[in-house]
Amino acid sequence: EVQLLESGGGLVQPGGSLRLSCAASGFTFNIYAMNWVRQAPGKGLEWVSAITSSGGATYHADSVKGRFTISRDNSKNTVYLQMNSLRAEDTAVYYCVKGNGQLLIDWGQGTLVTVSS
Amino acid sequence: DIQMTQSPSTLSASVGDRVSITCRASQDVSPWLAWYQHKPGKAPKVLIYKTSDLESGVPSRFSGSGSGTEFTLTISSLQPDDFATYYCQQYNSYSLSFGGGTKVEIK
Numbered sequence: 001e002v003q004l005l006e007s008g009g010g011l012v013q014p015g016g017s018l019r020l021s022c023a024a025s026g027f028t029f030n031i032y033a034m035n036w037v038r039q040a041p042g043k044g045l046e047w048v049s050a051i052t053s054s055g056g057a058t059y060h061a062d063s064v065k066g067r068f069t070i071s072r073d074n075s076k077n078t079v080y081l082q083m084n085s086l087r088a089e090d091t092a093v094y095y096c097v098k099g100n101g102q103l104l105i106d107w108g109q110g111t112l113v114t115v116s117s
Numbered sequence: 118d119i120q121m122t123q124s125p126s127t128l129s130a131s132v133g134d135r136v137s138i139t140c141r142a143s144q145d146v147s148p149w150l151a152w153y154q155h156k157p158g159k160a161p162k163v164l165i166y167k168t169s170d171l172e173s174g175v176p177s178r179f180s181g182s183g184s185g186t187e188f189t190l191t192i193s194s195l196q197p198d199d200f201a202t203y204y205c206q207q208y209n210s211y212s213l214s215f216g217g218g219t220k221v222e223i224k
Contacts, residue, residue: 037161045204045206047213047215050211050213059212101208102209102211102213103151104151104153115131
């Protein structure tokens with residue numbers, strides 16, 4: 001059974017940093033792309049970042065480009081999202097998502113990030 | 118970037134009704150269009166991928182159709198478990214993008 005367990009969320013001040021982690025199990029991690037998708041309170045889903053299976057290519061939404069960085073450690077079956085220069089509008093539940101190519105096939109339960117002073 | 122527009126944003130319907138949700142893309146994304154179901158406090162779940170392919174385990178009352186820039190999700194006979202928010206999503210290219218969502222409510 002695929003399991004994606006996000007951690008690292010919490011309350012952070014504007015301008016601060018946070019690193020999210022997603023521990024994966026139940027599948028061969030190093031052959032799948034991984035993504036982060038978020039949902040702000042009362043809003044819809046927004047794709048944030050993606051990383052290819054090898055980690056050789058990364059992609060970010062324009063809204064986070066230059067501030068967020070996705071990475072992975074295939075030896076630890078873990079994907080990360082480093083979030084810098086956080087803004088109030090980054091407040092959201094962040095989901096770790098396994099990709100089949102660019103299709104988002106398995107989702108974690110999410111971790112809440114709140115950016116507030 | 119590709120913009121996705123869903124309609125309606127809210128849909129009120131009764132158990133047994135046939136309902137349809139429309140999704141329009143700002144450019145051709147065919148056939149790379151998926152539909153997701155999202156319930157409060159739960160992880161989103163893929164229902165349909167590649168426009169019309171049913172994900173394993175998804176009931177056959179769900180179907181997808183369309184091409185080019187216009188796509189439709191149809192639920193043939195709405196069941197109590199189907200009241201949720203539905204999103205379309207293009208995966209033709211990064212950056213990936215979702216429609217704004219359609220909340221299906223009990224009438």
